[in-house]
Amino acid sequence: MGGESTTRTAPRSGGASRGPAGSRTGQRLSGLAVALGLVLFLGGFAWGAVVYRPYTVPTSSMAPTIGAGDRVLAQRVDGGDVRRGDVVVFTDKTWVTNAPVVKRVVAVGGDTVASTGGKLTVNGKQIDEPYLADDGLADLQNFPTVTVPKGRLFLLGDERSGSLDSTAHLTDAAKGTVARSAVSARVDAVVWPMNGMLVRPTSFEQLGALSSPGPLRTMVALIVGGGVLVLGGGAYGPIANRLSKRPRTGTGPADAR
Structure with a gap:
């Protein structure tokens, strides 16, 4: 018979559900x-929170690296791990303060450090200091050669004219040096304002290896x-x-x- 036949195909359905929240x-x-x-x-x-501690630096003695009122993150370290060029946080009662102090390590136990013509020399080598300001505040007052005792550190502020650092305590029994055990942390970065990680001063490499950056970036x-x-x-x-x-x-x- 020549009847007309109709074939209907059912709509295909995908395997994954397409509900309102997706498959x-x-x-x-x-x-x-x-x-x-x-x-x-x-x-x-x-x-x-375990590795780092925040500090507010109240003075400009570390300018231009760290300005007055800047907020920094410092990695908790053992004083024995500190190396030349590190910016560290320490407490030393002989410096007439119980508050944490932030300075840069320029010489370690066994080193000889001096300033001649306003330039820093360590173990007889002149140190290039690119972290200093260019406006004359970086000039060091001349001081005679100091031999840093074993287990101690010689520290300077980056703004040399206004920093109460080791040069202000040369007449002390320890000749301005600070015990490694007084160090509690090493500054890794300035987080407010967001200046970022501190640059490791490569000029100290001629005297020995520098510290490795902390895990802050990770x-x-x-x-x-x-x-x-x-x-x-x-x-x-x-x-x-x-x-x-x-x-x-x-x-x-x-x-x-």
Whole structure:
């Protein structure tokens, strides 16, 4: 018989659910990203709280490296790990203060240090100091050669004309030096204003190895990366929901007659 037959095709359905929050796989990945991000974000802050201490420097004796009122982050270190060129935090009661003091280490136990013609020399070598200001405040008053006792440090401020540092205590029994054990931290960065990491002075390399930078950059990367994962994972649901509500264009398969 020449009857007319009609074949209808059912709409095809995709394997993944397209609910308002996206596919199940997407939801799981989103949740995983948020969880991992929280671990990295909180872990970075926790690590930083254990390793670093914040300080506010009240004077300009370390200018231009650190200005008056600047906020710094200093890594907790043992005094035995301090090397030439480090900017350290220490407390020494013989300096007529119980408050933490921030200065730069220029010589360590066994070194000879002096100033001739306003220039710093350590072990007979003139030290280039690019961290100093260019306006004359960097000039050192001449002082005779000091031999730093074992286990002690000779420290200077970067603003030489206004810094009460080792040169102000040369008549003391310790000749202005400070015990390594008095050091509690090494400054890694100026965080307010956001001047960033302190530059390691390479001129001291001729006298020995410099200190390695602390883990601050790694911590910042963990915190930033964790924040990105949390925001990205949290944004997946609203974005998927918005996309699922967009009107679909086109028509389904036509009837075959």
